[in-house]
Amino acid sequence: MKVLIVDDSKIARxxxxxxxxxxxPEAELFQATNGLEAVELxxxxxxxxxxxxxxxxxxxxxxxxKKIIEIDKEAQVIVVSADIQSEAKHRVLVAGAKNMYPKxxxxxxxxxxxxxxxxx
Ligand SMILES: [Mg+2]
Numbered sequence: 001m002k003v004l005i006v007d008d009s010k011i012a013r014x015x016x017x018x019x020x021x022x023x024x025p026e027a028e029l030f031q032a033t034n035g036l037e038a039v040e041l042x043x044x045x046x047x048x049x050x051x052x053x054x055x056x057x058x059x060x061x062x063x064x065x066k067k068i069i070e071i072d073k074e075a076q077v078i079v080v081s082a083d084i085q086s087e088a089k090h091r092v093l094v095a096g097a098k099n100m101y102p103k104x105x106x107x108x109x110x111x112x113x114x115x116x117x118x119x120x
Contacts, residue, residue, distance in 0.1 A: 001120065002045055004030045006038040006064065007053035012103060016051050016080060019110040035059030039067045049118060054081040054088065062091065069096035076118050080105055
């Protein structure tokens, strides 16, 4: 399984990777630091799952989500953001994200994501 982790914060990426490795130790990981890199890596690697931050330089997560869904409407994108307003969640769900969670993602939330949100 290929997983793309997108966040401009290295600490935030490491947090996702830490909990992900506890659940999916065999996953092949790719990282991007902004939306543009994320879209390019999505095209190239066709990851099974994308963890996507919203607030990033160059291209934000909303724009990246839109482009990823344009490339593959079945893309499985989980938004992970400090912005926990219900408006933000509504917006990303309408745009095609599978779900949205506040930072940080722990092992329990990661387990829930793989059991409830994703089709793998
Ligand atoms: Mg950010």
